[in-house]
Amino acid sequence: MPTTYDFKNPRLAALDGFRVEIDAANERADIILSRPPYNVISMAARDQLRLVFEELDEDAAVRVVVLRSDGKDFSSGGDIRGFLEASPEHVSKLAWNIAAPARCSKPVIAANRGYAFGVGFEISLACDFRIASETAQYALPEQKLGQIPGSGGSARLQKIVGVTRTKHIVMRSKRISGRQAYDWGIATEVVADDQLEATVDALVQELREFSPIAQRTAKKLLNDTDDALLSIAIELEGHCYSRLRTSDDFREGVEAFHAKRAPAFVGS
Template identity: 70%
Template sequence: MTDHTDPRLKDLDGFRIEIDAAAQRGDIILSRPPMNVINMGQRDQLRAAFEALDADDRVRVIVLRAEGENFSSGGYIKGFLDASPEHVSHLADNVAAPARAAKPVIAANQGYTFGVGFEISLACDFRIVTESCRYALPEQKLGQIPGSGGSARLQAIVGIARTKEIVMLSRRITGRQAVDWGIAIDCVADQAALDAAVAKLVAELVEFSPLAQRTAKKLINDSENATVQTGIEMEGHCYARLRQSDDFREGVLAFHEKRKPGFTGS
């Protein structure tokens, strides 16, 4: 798929986009094996790809995955020396594209998932990993720190002590550890099992009201750093709005009529 209205999506660098309208999913597939290194300019294109799929009515769920044995070994290191300070200052905005998307986003991770590969996966809503997956933020070895939100997002998930271990010691986290620590929701044996697990999760997600789903994602993201009381207040406003929706009415009627609801997203 290409969007000729957005110049960033012409001549895609290191990835491609596929849409399966029947499954209501849109895939962004890193396709520079074996390491799927992410170039500097590619980050702008990845942002545009998430924005395009988020606006595509055929897509209910966005999947970020990769070809080959590794998800991504990270960014093209020399590119940081060539990039302008202004360009580098926008890296975190690009990597945050999955979090900004209104639709749910799944990251499918296998093998090396380092640096920006880990950071963009952390910006997704769900992560499914293989046993071969190794998460790492190795920037300390380059005299740097994660620059695209990795340490901040990781700390929100695993806490300060484990984040210091991963960031300050450049420790690698296995797929099994990732599940145990709450980074990933499932760890499967291999690539075939990963594809099946992602397809199953997509099928599960599309059964829900798209309006309620978008609302839940935004509420959870927006209230992440709020006090409990503020979070409850925000939740109440969202709940009240959904009470007026067609999807809520359909959900209630379907429950009482013992049938599958037909949600429309309105």
């Protein structure tokens, strides 16, 4: 059964609007947004979320991180008044904090249902996999506040869907459904609302079957070459491939393949 995660960092002694659970048997950590009714993400929570991802990244017992929420909505976005009260220095760190899932070397899954607006959308875009319920609605509504997305939302979205669709979402503050997000390549999968948890559970188990070192390498390579020239990306891929050839996991994978058995990866 999942238990509350015991953090080392004293700044995480009292989490602001979310909790973290560890499922040791499944090598899984869940970050659960929990501020009823809409799971608004405060300025303090942004700082804490970064620290949480950094600490989970260092925990060898955690293989996969899941970002999800309580209730019918993932998150309606950030604390709007908090932007007026925050210092320029604090605001300048918003994108760095929300990019924590992308920097985490482990696979990170976002489970989205209901509203995923503003920073709720942005932090989901920083995850590796977005599993959307059919009730999911994504939006970057900052234009309605006389602002633009400030935590990487428009930049990440443009990489995924291109400038035309990003302008549609950002400049018109348009909502898109989970189904449309899947059709546009934003969501990894779209499932019935009552299948969201089961689909995430299955993905966690699938990812755990692979080599941890191969997963870390693939994630970093894909992130680092997202905006690289094709020739450079191919060159870096070759270097990563070469390094993995000397790993224990690659040897185990080859031996298991020829022995027609499941591999027992150790992450080295």
